[in-house]
Amino acid sequence: MSTQSVHVEREPLVRMVKRDGISNQKAWLIRGISLGSALVVCALLIFMLTKLNPLKVYSSMFEGALGTPRRTWVTLRDTMMLLCISIGLAPAFKMRFWNIGAEGQVLIGGVATAACMIYLGGKVPTPVLFLVMVLASTLSGAVWGLVPAIFKAKWNTNETLFTLMMNYVAIQITSYCVALWENPFGSNSVGIIHPNTEWGWFPKIFGQQYLLNVIIVMGLTVAMYVYLKYTKHGYEISVVGESENTARYAGISVRKVILRTMAISSGICGLAGFIAVSGASHTISVNTADGRGFTAIIVAWLSKFNAVVMVLFSFLLVFLDKGAVEIASKYGLNEYASEIIEGIILFFILGSEFFINYRLIFRHAGKKDKKEVA
Amino acid sequence: MEKASAIQLRAITKTFGSVVANRDVNLDIRYGEILSLLGENGSGKTTLMNMIAGIYYPDSGQIFVNGEEVAIRSPKDALNLKIGMIHQHFKLVDVFTAAENVALGLDEKGKFDIRTVAQKVREICQKYGFDIDPDQKVYNMTVSQKQTLEIIKVLYRGADILILDEPTAVLTLVEAGKLFRVLRNMRADGKAIVIITHKLNEVLDISDRVSILRHGEYIGTVETRDATELSLTEMMVGKKVSLNIDRPRAEKIEKKLSVEHLTVTDRNGIKLLDDVNFEAFGGEILGIAGISGCGQKQLLEAIAGLQLADEGSSIMFFPEDGGEKQLLGKTPRQIREFGVALSFVPEDRLGMGLVGSMGMAENMMLKDYDRGHSFFTERKRPRQLAEQIKAELEVVTPGIQTPVRRLSGGNVQKVLVGREIAAHPTVLMTAYAVRGLDINTSYTIYHLLNEQKMKGVAVIFVGEDLDVLLELSDRILVLCGGKITGIVDGRSATKEQVGMMMTGQNPVLGGNA
Incomplete structure (x- = not known):
């Protein structure tokens, strides 16, 4: 430790200082700049690795996601799917209840929907069928989320592990149902349900197949935003999330709030399963959720559980994904190349939060290194 | 040199x-x-x-x-x-x-x-x-x-x-x-x-x-x-101050709370409170002295409906219009719906009394956010209250929407005490209300408590500084290991006497209590 002779005479080159607050305008400017820099870095990387013109690659990405009306609608459909699950996660996460089980909740909601389509399709009037599908998917999803919530509320079990494990139960049940409903026999898949009669399919609105998906999910988004921000329930969720002791002090029944919030959270995830089956794929398989239950966790965190910001991030992730697939096939790159681009862009977006919260101060250019001792 | x-x-x-x-x-x-x-x-x-x-x-x-x-x-x-x-x-x-x-x-x-x-x-x-x-x-x-x-x-x-x-x-x-x-x-x-x-x-x-x-x-x-x-x-x-704490006498002394045989046993069978009996009166500050961890927390939380008690315990509240109400076994919300205006400034300010990530305005409605039948929370009333407390208690904050976690300790306490007093309490309980606060803020708090007392509120003040307890309280209840060693008159008790009682000896009664 005899380093006494080490004299530190210079101000550090860069120091970070926490910001007191930042105007919205400036914050968005910083986000914009980081997105721009991400694109520049990606462009350099693309050029160095593949010698392709980065601008062309970017325009192909754009083409892939929004190039044709058909593609735009598919991108929208997938955005809505991801958004719906993220919206479902929002209340649970805001309560600091780490619901990692969206994947399972979506699947089980999808299975319930498929069951309704298969067993009731053509036997009951369409409005009744839809009502049953909505109820069945929401309730089954809610049950999937309530089981870990009850255990948490009663015995304080760890919800992260519990919800995660419920996913595997859901996958097994889905596999069983797929085998049960196999069509045609031996295909090991359910195939498109009612391909000719389209019983239980989302109706076209203004000739658009996926418009109903957009309407439902956007409605949910606005409702969730208001629910979390302006209602007494939303207030309770915030308090419970911050501190259970404070909640008890305020006279909030923590158990009730946990159960109610998880029922809502997983119910919406179950509803996402309904949209996936009835509104998009018209079939059910173990891949119906396709990892979106996990991607939605990223969306929820990036948007800090703000339902409106989730729209942006859901779109961004789906856009990147679609674009990546396109450039992978068009330029014969494998999918890792596109994943690198996705990774870089996400990295920069997350990094921008640092610059929004902190300010960097550089050493004064004019300051002398050493001054005479007073 | x-x-x-x-x-x-x-x-x-x-x-x-x-x-x-x-x-x-x-x-x-x-x-x-x-x-x-x-x-x-x-x-x-x-x-x-x-x-x-x-x-x-x-x-x-x-x-x-x-x-x-x-x-x-x-x-x-x-x-x-x-x-x-x-x-x-x-x-x-x-x-x-x-x-x-x-x-x-x-x-x-x-x-x-x-x-x-x-x-x-x-x-x-x-x-x-x-x-x-x-x-x-x-x-x-x-x-x-x-x-x-x-x-x-x-x-x-x-x-x-x-x-x-x-x-x-x-x-x-x-x-x-x-x-x-x-x-x-x-x-x-x-x-x-x-x-x-x-x-x-x-x-x-x-x-x-x-x-x-x-x-x-x-x-x-x-x-x-x-x-x-x-x-x-x-x-x-930065100005002339007086370091004397007032102790005015209230005109009307009315029984508000009666605690009888209050016993709290923890999971390991240890008695955190052991047969506690006392009464609290409106128009009086009841100081509670004791080495920390002697049951002060359990006592206040039991009254506030946050702590379960053993069978045979009783906490009676006496409303203005006569009769009596049992508070034990009720949740804080039930106590509130009962019409009992109970204010509580807990020891853990940001971990229990306030929500750190919320601003002053949102914290104002913590205990009565569920007022009325609307599905939505009120917005105007908490804001007005926050502005009022900010002005009256000179809370230093960039704004009523700034998360209270970012305020300094004294200002956090002002927000909490301000809210609890604004609820027009009949009983006001404070735990270590001036811990970590500077002298100026401490005196503001003492002054506020005296004001409440003169309004006829029953104030229960859990403190650690014996000098303050002796200057502020009308009566002092001394706890040791969950038991009451004695209740003494604040005007006549001495520091030595209370200090001895805190270690379990009662000089008045003689021998160990």
Whole structure:
């Protein structure tokens, strides 16, 4: 430790200082700049690795996601799917209840929907069928989320592990149902349900197949935003999330709030399963959720559980994904190349939060290194 | 003869955003001397010391160590300059032993050997009279031992200049005395010591000189032997003050609460409260004294509906219009719906009384957000209340939407007390209401409590400072190990008497209670 002779005479080159607050305008400017820099870095990387013109690659990405009306609608459909699950996660996460089980909740909601389509399709009037599908998917999803919530509320079990494990139960049940409903026999898949009669399919609105998906999910988004921000329930969720002791002090029944919030959270995830089956794929398989239950966790965190910001991030992730697939096939790159681009862009977006919260101060250019001792 | 200068600060300025934490501060720290740094909450004491410890970097100004100008860019730089700081919140690894914690982050050359570290720790302990076993795990240590370990950590790293940030805030009187002995030993050894504290008696007791900050500005330095509590307070506050707490007599004394046979048993069968009986009256402040952890928390929480009690316990509330209501077994919400206006300022302000991430406005409705039948929360009323409390209690905050977590300790407490009083309570309970607060804010709180008392509110004041309890309370209830040792008249009781009762002896009744 005899380093006494080490004299530190210079101000550090860069120091970070926490910001007191930042105007919205400036914050968005910083986000914009980081997105721009991400694109520049990606462009350099693309050029160095593949010698392709980065601008062309970017325009192909754009083409892939929004190039044709058909593609735009598919991108929208997938955005809505991801958004719906993220919206479902929002209340649970805001309560600091780490619901990692969206994947399972979506699947089980999808299975319930498929069951309704298969067993009731053509036997009951369409409005009744839809009502049953909505109820069945929401309730089954809610049950999937309530089981870990009850255990948490009663015995304080760890919800992260519990919800995660419920996913595997859901996958097994889905596999069983797929085998049960196999069509045609031996295909090991359910195939498109009612391909000719389209019983239980989302109706076209203004000739658009996926418009109903957009309407439902956007409605949910606005409702969730208001629910979390302006209602007494939303207030309770915030308090419970911050501190259970404070909640008890305020006279909030923590158990009730946990159960109610998880029922809502997983119910919406179950509803996402309904949209996936009835509104998009018209079939059910173990891949119906396709990892979106996990991607939605990223969306929820990036948007800090703000339902409106989730729209942006859901779109961004789906856009990147679609674009990546396109450039992978068009330029014969494998999918890792596109994943690198996705990774870089996400990295920069997350990094921008640092610059929004902190300010960097550089050493004064004019300051002398050493001054005479007073 | 003047002692050798250790650190000189010249015109140090530090801002956080628009808030100026320190403006043009000068300070001299000398070897072989204990310097007290005094100031109200938020006057910039900790910020100033953090700049010496390398945690913050000043915006402008110069720091001289041993006469040479330096730039302290990190805690490591500070340690290289032999400066060590002991923070208010300990930075220890619970599952490590004392020696392992000391060894953590050392980058000595050669083979690492925990036994040499332990040996050196023993030597330091011997030299200054510390009482620490190097092989003891931190989770087995008392608060005082943890603090000692923090001091050993910086001494081990060769620090000659020690800064202690409110070291006695978490200590009992006996422990504080022990710490002061150690500090005097270190002073005799020629070390430079800076101590930040709110407690004026400690300042007068331990330090050689006192430097005072007010609103981030340097006010001056006085020799301790020339100072009195009053003169220091006036420098700190910047105006004439009176250090007497009023104790007016209320006209109407009415029974509000009657606690009978209150017993609380924890999971391990230990009685946290044991057959507690007392009455609380409107128009009176009932002080509750006791060594911390003697059941104060359980007592208040049982009344507030947050703590289950054993069978046979009873907490009766007597409303204005006659009759009586049993509070035990009710939740806080049921008590509220019962029409009982019970206000409670808990010990853990941000962990129980307030929601740290919310602003003042949202915190205002914490206890009555469910008013009315609307599905939505009210927006206007909490905002108005927040603005009103901000103005009346002079809460320093950038705005009523700023998360209360970002406010200083005194302001957090003002928000909490303000809200609880605004609820027009019949019974007002406070736990350690002035802990960590500066003298000015403390007196604001005493004044508010007296005001409530004169309005006919039954005030229950759990305190730790016996002088304050004796000056403020009409009656003092003394707890020891969950039992009541006795209830004495606040006007006639002496400090010695209450102090003895706190250890379980009742001098009035004679023998052990």
